[in-house]
Structure formats: structure tokens, C-alpha cells
Amino acid sequence: MVQWVQDQIRFMADSTGLDEESTKIVMCLLLSFPLSALFKRLPDNRYTLKNLVVIGVSFFYIFIILELKGGFATLLISTTFTYLITRYLKSDLMPWFNLAFLMGHLCINHLKAQFWQAEYDPTKIDITGAQMVLVMKLSSFAWSYRDGKLLKRDPKAFQEKLNTYQRSRVVVEHPSILSFLGYAFFFPSLLTGPSFDYSDYQNFINTELFSDVPDTKRPGKRRKRMIPKSGRVAFAKVVQGAAWAAIWITSLKYITTDYLFTEEYQQKPLIIKGIVLTILGFTYRLKYYAVWLISEGCCILVGIGYNGYDASTGKFYWNRVQNIDPWEFETGQNVRTCLEAWNMNTNKWLKNFIYLRSAKNNKPGFLSTLLTFATSAFWHGTKPGYYLSFVSGAFYQTIGKIFRRNFRPIFTTKDAEPVTRYKTLYDIVSWIVTHLAFGYLVQPFVILEFKKSIKAWSSVYFLPHIAIAIILFAFKGPFSSSVTGFLKKYHLKSKEGPETVSAPKKDTITVHPNASDASLIPEYDNQEELNQPIILPEIDFSKEDFDELMNKIDELQKLRTSKDFSLIEEEEKQALYEALDSLSTDIGKIMGNIKSFKND
Secondary structure (H helix, E strand, C coil): CHHHHHHHHHHHHHHHCCCHHHHHHHHHHHHHHHHHHHHCCCCCCCHHHHHHHHHHHHHHHHHHHCCCHHHHHHHHHHHHHHHHHHHHCCCCCHHHHHHHHHHHHHHHHHHHHHHHCCCCCCCCCCCHHHHHHHHHHHHHHHHHHHHHHHHHHCHHHHHHHCCHHHHHCCCCCCCCHHHHHHHHCCHHHCCCCCCCCHHHHHHHHCCHHHCCCCHHHCCCCCCCCCCCCCHHHHHHHHHHHHHHHHHHHHHCCCCCHHHHHCHHHHCCCHHHHHHHHHHHHHHHHHHHHHHHHHHHHHHHHHCCCCCCEECCCCEECCCCCCCCCHHHHHCCCCHHHHHHCCCHHHHHHHHHHHHCCCCECCECCHHHHHHHHHHHHHHHCCCHHHHHHHHHHHHHHHHHHHHHHHCHHHHECCCCCCECCCHHHHHHHHHHHHHHHHHHHCHHHHHCCHHHHHHHHHCCCCHHHHHHHHHHHHHHCCCHHHHHHHHHCCCCCECCECCCCCCCCCCCEECCCCCCCCCCEECCCCCCCCCCCCCCCCCCCCHHHHHHHHHHHHHHHHHHCCHHHHHHHHHHHHHHHHHHHHHHHHHHHHHHHHHHHHHC
16 A cells, blocks of 8 residues: 555656655645545544544554654654653643753754755655644643643632733643644644644544534534534635645746856846845745645644634634735735744744743743744754844844834824825835845745855845844944934824834734634733744844843852752752652553453
């Protein structure tokens, strides 16, 4: 059977022009659609059967289509570690130990692919993509389970210390191994995401996710099914993904990254080079649009994409696991808008399980930003190109904030009353500059090699970096007060009074009108300052940030030699001993049960 499947994959690859690696991923995504339709028709109360089907389909993908025995071991190691450490280690530091192991394991595979892997083989799948998705799921589970223990121990602290999102994802009881494997190996999102929290999976399997669906909206005549119909919305997502895939495959015939290193490109005028980089940046995004939309469509069809029902309008919301908004990205007029529409679930993970968790007293500062930046960078990979793009992108974020505070108020106010007649021109110029800048920024992210990345950037004389340096000097240097003061003279005044730079208070619930894209998303009720995409934090160092870093280092040095550190060390050792003791006891019980079963 394996040979027959591999023959079909090679035939598809030859027919489409894709390499075998991409063809295998596409085959898994396309198979997930009909399998999701069948899965949602399983009896609602057959929880064990549902988990077995989820795991069985993923095993079919891994062993028959992808031929990833080693990759399976990689995923199983991370999954087993998280299951055991969350079950047995009774320590408040448990989620950090878990994250350290998961990131270390992922980093080893990144380094292995970078330094020790043989020549690129187009027939082999790189398991690190699936492992990256798994890191998000497993690390978020550890925090959610620790939150569950906090809820049991101190309900008041649970309410005060956690935001709306974190409280809504709490896990009170440790799951069975079967349910946990189903969560880790959920077939519609196994390879490409989207990531989601364990509470979502648990509520999906036991159908509590659909408790607000009226009986009149439940499908089925004799036996009402809990999961509402979602075929049209799901099919629309898959069609969108297929369309982006077709454009991407077609684009490969006309332009690829290799063109940047040809003599023909080097001879082009500067403006043409900028346009070429922008077009290439667009083609790089196409495959992500394709796989994320198809995967989201499968998640919608299977039911886990369900996000609520609005009784007043009769609309269902299906974007619980939405990961990309191509229209929002492609029409974005600034870096922040584009990044908010990109890899949304990674943003959510970094914000709620790294950025906020590392904050003291729910007040994220420079250290939280630094840790989040490092986590995001290492999560993506270890090759130089990632870091060239990441560091530069962080400066993009800083420049974007400078422009929003100093230039945008010249053309409009926060409430868009009034607006100058040049606002449309400002929007057009902003859109052009943003996407030219992105075209430049993402080249190293795809090229990956340091020398080639620098060569690609040098073809346009590093102009975006030069512009960044000039803008930072103007707005952060010795003449910053004069520059900002001059621009403020031309700022428009709101009808309600002068515009302020403080972040607007967010509603607890946000609702979008489009039925297929609407969402009921718990916002960060005590974190209104979080209005930047965390996947790529801005670089905006100040003297206060430097002082905060030095103070933290000093605190850690003092703690290392204090009695408190010895107490913490002893507590963690004791927690570890208790965990090992509990684990050995459970293993003994299991072995005893196996022995009794054999005797019977």
C-alpha cells in the first residue's frame, strides 16, 4: 500500500510541477477535507472513538503518505514529556521547564537541519514545521493546566492574575493519554497548524463547544447532531486556498528567488529591483495563504472552527482557529496592520503564554518584550536569514509607531473627524511604501543564507535600512524635540478635543459583521496596552529599559546568593523527587495490571 501511495504522489508531483515534499503536504490537506466531513458524523457521545479516529488518520499521514518514522518519534518525545511533566511535577515553574525542553528539542532539530543534514532531498518532509505547531499546543497546555490548579487553590488569585483569554482556556483535570494524543495529533492541523488550546479540543470532542446552538439549527431529522452545518463556509475557505495555491504554482514558472542572483536582475534600474522584490515577497506569501486557508477550512468542516452563534442575526461564527486574513494583509497600509493579519495563532500564543506570563504583576515591560522576541526568533529557526529579517522587522515596527504618532495626525484624527483632502494620497503612499518595505524585509527569511541575503539587500543599496537610521536619528536623536514639535503644529484636532496617544480601551467582546469571518473573541480585559503584534515586537529601547535590564540582572545575582534561592532550589528538588516517586508508583500499577491481564 505504501508503494502505491508513493507512486501516486510522484505522479501528482510530475503533473503539477511541485516537488514531492510539497505534494505530500497538499495530499494530506486535501484528504483532510472529506475525512473531516465523515468525522463530524460520528456519534456525539463516542468520545473514545473520536480520539481513536483522530490519532488513526494522523498515523496514516505520518507512516503511509509522509513516511516519517523518525519524525513521529520527534513529535512523540515532545508530547510524552509534556504529558508527564504536567501530570507529575507539582511546581509553579513547571510551564517554564516544559517550554525550555520543547524549545530546546525544537532548536536541536533546527540545528540538525542547518548543519548536519545531508543535501536537500525534495522527497523528504522537514518535521520541524509540525514540531513548531506542537510546541505552541503543548506549551499552552502546560500553562492552562497550571491555571487550573490555581483555580482550585486560590479562586481569587485566578480572577485577579489572569486575563479573559487565559481564564477561558483553563484546564482543571489532567486528561487521559488518549485524549491528549488526540489533541497533539489532530489530523486537520497536524502539519501546518492552526494551533489551538486544549480546552478547545476538549470542548470540541465532548460537544460542549456547540452548547449554544439552538435545536432548530441542529442538522439531522431523527437524530439531531450537535455540530452545526459548516460545509459552505469550509468549502469557501478551501476554494480560496486552492486559488492561492494555483497562483503560487503558476508564479514559479516566471519568477523565483534565484532571479535575484542573475546578471539580468543586477542590471535593472533601482525602481524595477524594488518592484521585483515586492512581487517575490507576494509569491512567498502565496503558499502560506494556501495551506493555512485549506487547513482552516478542514477545521471549520470538522467543527473545531466553530466560534459561537448570534441569536439576534441567526449567524454562525467560524473563525476560532483563523490564522490568516489575506485581504487584510495585502491591503494593509502599515506594518502593524499586516502583522496582525499574519499567523494570528502564533501571535495569540506569544502574547498569552510568553509575553504576559513573563510579566511581573501583569505589567509587561522591556524584559517581557526581549524574551518574547527571542522565543519567536528561535521558534522560527536558527538560520541567519531569520534573524536578519526579525531584527530588521522589529525596527520596522518602531518606525511604524513613529509615523502613526507624528505623520498620520497631519491627515486624519483617531476618530476620522476631520480628514484632510490629502488623506487618500497618504493611504496610497503608505500602502506602496509598506509593501515595498516588506518585499525587501522578507528576502533573507526565504534565502536563509547570510551572504546571499546580504547580496539581495545590497542590490537596492540597503535603502530601507538607511531610511530607518535617518528616521531614528530624527525622532530619537538630539533634535527629536524640534522635529516632533514642528510636526505637531500641523496635527489635526479632533472635534471632541485634542488627540491623545494613549491606547483606546478595548471592548471585552469584538464582533465582525461578516458571517464567515465574524468572531466572538475574549479580549485582554486588564491588558489594554497590548496593541502591537507580538510575533515581531518593536525595538524601542530607552534608558528606562536599560535600567530595568540591569536591575533584573542585579536581582538575579542577589537571589543566587540568598537564602531564598536555596529554599527555591530545595522546593524544586522536592517537587522533582515527588514527581519521580509518583511516576514510578503509576508504572508499577500499570505493570501489575498487565501481569494480571496475562494471568487471566
